Amino acid sequence: MSEHNPGLRPWRDIARRDCRQIMVGNVPVGGGAPITVQTMTNTPTSDARATIDQIRRCEEAGVDLIRVSCPDVESTAALKQIVRAAKVPIIADIHFHYKRALEAADAGAACLRINPGNIGSAARVKEVVDAAKANGCAIRIGVNGGSLEKDLLEKYGEPCPEALVESALDHIKLLQDQDFHEYKVAVKASDVFLAVAAYMQLADAVDCPLHLGITEAGGLIGGTVKSAIGIGNLLWAGIGDTIRVSLSAEPEEEVRVGYEILKSLGIRTRGVRVVSCPSCARQGFDVIRTVEALETRLQHINTPISLSVLGCVVNGPGEARETDIGITGGGNGKHMVYLSGVTDHHIQDETMIDHIVSLVEAKAAEIEAAKLEAEGTDAGKATAVAAE
Incomplete structure (x- = not known):
């Protein structure tokens, strides 16, 4: 789940x-x-x-x-x-x-x-x-x-x-x-x-x-x-x-x-939680440098989001299914992107980091917008109840 x-x-x-x-x-x-x-x-x-x-x-x-x-x-x-x-x-x-x-x-x-x-x-x-x-x-x-x-x-x-x-x-x-x-x-x-x-x-x-x-x-x-x-x-x-x-x-x-x-420990969530592999010879891209770059570029994200970065298809698909956004390494510089645990599209090496950053930023904006809408709905209900 x-x-x-x-x-x-x-x-x-x-x-x-x-x-x-x-x-x-x-x-x-x-x-x-x-x-x-x-x-x-x-x-x-x-x-x-x-x-x-x-x-x-x-x-x-x-x-x-x-x-x-x-x-x-x-x-x-x-x-x-x-x-x-x-x-x-x-x-x-x-x-x-x-x-x-x-x-x-x-x-x-x-x-x-x-x-x-x-x-x-x-x-x-x-x-x-x-x-x-x-x-x-x-x-x-x-x-x-x-x-x-x-x-x-x-x-x-x-x-x-x-x-x-x-x-x-x-x-x-x-x-x-x-x-x-x-x-x-x-x-x-x-x-x-x-x-x-x-x-x-x-x-x-x-x-x-x-x-x-x-x-x-x-x-x-x-x-x-x-x-x-x-x-x-x-x-x-x-x-x-x-x-x-x-x-x-x-x-x-x-x-x-x-x-x-x-x-x-699941006590508080803030920002991006990265799940990543230690990398090995099976990796389809440079996992270590990719994670370093993503952690730096995503520091501005405060919204709780989970991101998996896995180098190959051994554990990658299973871990990606557990996160909001995931990527698993494939052959010939072509890697699978998961959204909400489901395979969605492929991405090439040269645009991978920029693409993941944009996906995380879009997901954060979506979550924050939903939160504001819910707060507005709750406020409206409270006003209606008070008026009655």
Whole structure:
């Protein structure tokens, strides 16, 4: 059964963990809301223009939330301009100085990423919470295996799931003591086993949304693999309400990888999902270069569409029947095109890539037009009912 008519597939169902919902700006997190994709800028936040330019690229990639570091007063001073320019909610990353949190809240940050225990005295924690309440800010508690409190390291001897969870619960209590409940929590580690075990334990201990990530995951390839294993395992288990893929790569790449993880689990669909073979001597065209070219040229497509690119007729027809658009390699530079899982026409090598791009663009336009028509019909029905 093809993707455009999937039918009932209970073996694909993921039962998400129940939790309460918070708002990060205008974006709901938890409580059954769509799992959001985050990233973090790496420009100096004090350079508002450069930071906004980077945010724009991430927005084009589909980011839902963006975090910016606020280590000094110059950064929080630029934050107001950044918040005004951004189309998505901005999270201010605060580490130690509580005044930066106050300034960020006043500047319009939708969320403050802090560890309340690092802010200082209870009086300072209260000031930060009061600022968050006054400005409608959420708070993310960010526990990290690489920066656990000294007393917990002494107690447990090393970073372990129990230490991360205890740290998170201690920080949560500081917020709850101030009657603040608009928070989400992360217990990240660079070790996949440690991070997954900690999130599993925390998920059973709290009712707040959880932010997932494998921190310091590495470069584009290695970090993608580690993140897919760690975040993917948790999402498959129904745990997680927002994610960030931490890569030594440009922020927009983190967004793209995040969506690929969600798409692979059928949790969220955005853009073109490519099914392609690894290629072999049977291939009727250069599969690797074709896929590279198509992925680049189809980045502007936001509409969920499936595309199969298969080099030969061994698995090609079967895979093509499962996608919206498909192509399988044939002999003499002549290849079969499938539309909605059905053989439709042949295409030659020299026009293949341009032709596939045009087919995908046309399909996206068709889907969007149908969506608008349905929305208009629903709106008309609602108006008619209201008039009665």
